Amino acid sequence: MKIAITSTGNTLDSTLDQRFGRCAFFVIYDTESKATEFIPNPNLEAESGAGPASVQLIASRNVNKVVSGEFGMKIKPIFDSLKIQMIILKEPEKTIKEIIRILNH
Amino acid sequence: MSPRLKRLRKVLSPPTVKGFKPFGQDVVIDKKEPIIIYYEEYEALRLCDYDKLNHHQASVFMSVSRPTFTRVYASVRQKIAMAFVESRPMLIEGGKVYFDSDWYHCNTCHCYFNNPEKNVAITVCGLCGSQDFINFDFDNTENYFDDDRANDICICPNCGLKKQHQLGIPCSEEICPVCQNVMKRKRKNEYK
Structure with a gap:
């Protein structure tokens, strides 16, 4: 299963980005191979439509879950119809490493 | 004056088809105007007649008032009967929904x-796998995250009772049970 996490930087010590559409990096974590992949967000500077464009990017990677600090009104229905689970974590100081550790429970 | 804005109705499970059409008419009459059923009306019918909820429970699901729900429901019954x-x-x-x-x-x-x-019940938390989770309604909880007021403390300025x-x-309006003094509010951030 693949999980996308929004990140402020491209290391495992970066923290969770509280925005979804305009986060700095997406981390794609594979629970089976334990591999992480950092994707820079091309929509960071987008004036509008950053959210839906980011959803496209995430969906093209066959992700099952998305972890972020917030999901906008436009994005929620798209994820819903794609059957991707949204997880909202209101803890901006959590690092990617910690989140991955929680995910492995 | 413009009418009051309609409250957005929440739709949990949208229909899988775009519509229905009659078949096997005896006389083929020229194309009849379709009846438009709004998403909120479909949802009302689903909650009430399929899930067998009462109007009050269903109105909570759609985050509208009970009378509004009843009106939506009456309208869909009328439309379906007409069709x-x-x-x-x-x-x-269409419809005023999200x-x-x-x-x-x-x-x-x-x-x-x-x-x-929608058809599979959640058994564990998606993040940590714990089974200790509760149903949560995001509506009307705009200030939920930073609402610390509930954790404030009343303090008696005379004897310091908290x-x-x-x-x-x-x-x-609170009276200190020890010294009968009027109490004061102490906010959490001041308290720290």
């Missing part, structure tokens, strides 16, 4: 997550 009797096609589209799924709050990792699969503040009761 049946007049053998007209039905289209399900789509949302059920949300949950995990007590272990304090995250919020939704259920993407007491958990109760929302809705002004501290100035």
Whole structure:
């Protein structure tokens, strides 16, 4: 299963980005191979439509879950119809490493 | 004057088809005007007649008032009856709605997550796998995250007695049980 996490930087010590559409990096974590992949967000500077464009990017990677600090009104229905689970974590100081550790429970 | 804005109705499970049409008419009459059923009306019918909820429960699901729900429900019954009797096609589209799924709050990792699969019940938290989670309604909880007022403390300026503040009761109306003095509010951030 693949999980996308929004990140402020491209290391495992970066923290969770509280925005979804305009986060700095997406981390794609594979629970089976334990591999992480950092994707820079091309929509960071987008004036509008950053959210839906980011959803496209995430969906093209066959992700099952998305972890972020917030999901906008436009994005929620798209994820819903794609059957991707949204997880909202209101803890901006959590690092990617910690989140991955929680995910492995 | 413009009419009052309609409240957005929440639709948990949109229909899988765009509409219905009659078949096997005896006399083929020229194309009849379809009846438009709004998403909120479909949802009302689904909650009430398929899930067998009462109007009050269903109105909570759609985050509208009970009378509004009853009006929506009455309207869909009327429309469907009209479509049946007049053998007209039905289209399900439009309406003042937004789509949302059920949300949950995990007590272990304090995250919020939704259920993407409508037909499968959630058994564990999506993040930490804990089973300690509760149903959570995102509506009307705009200030939920930074609402620390509930954790304020009433303090007696005379003897320093502290007491958990109760929302809705002004501290100035509370009387200190020890020295009968009027109590004061002490906010959490000041307290720290």
